[in-house]
Amino acid sequence: MSATPKSERTRAHLRDVAVRMLRDVGYERTTMRAVAAEAGVSTGNAYYHFPSKDALVQELYLEVQREHAERAAPVLAAGGALADRLRGVWGASVDAFAPFHAFGGEFVSVAIRPGSDASPFSAASAGSRDLSRALFDEVVAGTSTRVPERLRAQLPELLWLAQLGITLYWVHDTSPGFARTRRLVDGGAALVGSLVRLARLPVARGVVDDVLRLVRSVHPAAEASPASDEGPRGRETAAQGDA
Amino acid sequence: MSATPKSERTRAHLRDVAVRMLRDVGYERTTMRAVAAEAGVSTGNAYYHFPSKDALVQELYLEVQREHAERAAPVLAAGGALADRLRGVWGASVDAFAPFHAFGGEFVSVAIRPGSDASPFSAASAGSRDLSRALFDEVVAGTSTRVPERLRAQLPELLWLAQLGITLYWVHDTSPGFARTRRLVDGGAALVGSLVRLARLPVARGVVDDVLRLVRSVHPAAEASPASDEGPRGRETAAQGDA
């Protein structure tokens, strides 16, 4: 781990400078030359420690995700209804992401590119992704709302995907105080509550099963209908959805 | 319109070369210098006719959208159940987009950036956006399925947003023949059919209204709760959702 302490210090310093710069002046104006200069090393050296600019952005994501988790913690500790927990966790993301809204578009643009290390589905993002996913496992696990057994397994992932969708919406949201995004969060959370309640009714059972089956069949790690689905395909990374 | 015929010819030639190149070698390898050289003009001249590389990508979108509309036409002409029409139109997009899958990620990345001309919500995209939206107006208008009145007004836009989501999924889809995306299309279409049917039941009425109200309240062109919502904000363009 601590290869050479000297090298490790250079790396850490570069990361700190980069994260601070990304936060303060955005993606575009955070040039590799500027980061390197600010850190007191050469441009090439920055590339020795980080394979690309995206790799630096990745470090930022990790910080933001930690911030989100921290803000969500009290909500998760409190127990309560699913809708309330969801509202709390989704809402916490709006607060945690707020400082980055000005450059959110740039970050999302970088993150959405399939090959990008910064993609929420990439192997490189495993760290921040797992952090974020765990929040929704906890949302479901710790709620007093009775969640039908059939739903329990897949619900957290769906809520995480919804989190991505909300973030995508937020990036485009220019309303003061992100009022629209907050309406989306509040309404969405309430809706999920209603739907979960509704899912218990016999009329809904068919549709619920359809949805769950569809989600499963569409999941990259699918149970594979024609057997040869996820075999010798090495380059593929983790999960992916539609956000 | 036909300002100077000479200038117009240069512009058209640049556009044709660019679209062909984007189709054949992708976004990155289609450099402005290469486009200009291939068209037999200087680099600066390309910038005289198109303000940015994104503007050229915009031209590609228009072509692809036309292709989609063309493939969807027979389905739309045929009438029938909502689910079938949807499956046809969404499925047509998979076929129409297929030649660009290799570079789909690059295009989406460009399109997702809020300020970008290539964004599906930008003013510059009005042309291709309207083309695409009209498809879903027609899907709903021409179906034999009985769609509850409350739904009719908003359904087309929701389906269009779903189209964006499907495209986003497709971009990440590495399964052979886009099998996963096709499962998503088939399952999604069937699901919409079921849900519309379900929406007629009294139990569902409450949730349906919640959804519709939420979508409205979250729409940029919202009826504005605190009155000062869409006032003196000139730079804002058209609609936007979460895809």
Add this chain to the structure above:
DNA sequence: GGTACTTTTTGAACATGTTCAAAAAGAGTC
């Protein structure tokens, strides 16, 4: 056809992300 004006075109220039060969610094061994 010449003169004033606008539109179009050019090519050099700039800052960017990234690469790379070579230099410098470290680490281990005698």
Add this chain to the structure above:
DNA sequence: GACTCTTTTTGAACATGTTCAAAAAGTACC
């Protein structure tokens, strides 16, 4: 300390998107 060998660091180089001042071509009017 000198000698290998690896790790780290450097700075110049490359191709990119974009800008810009100036040249060329076109147009309108005398």
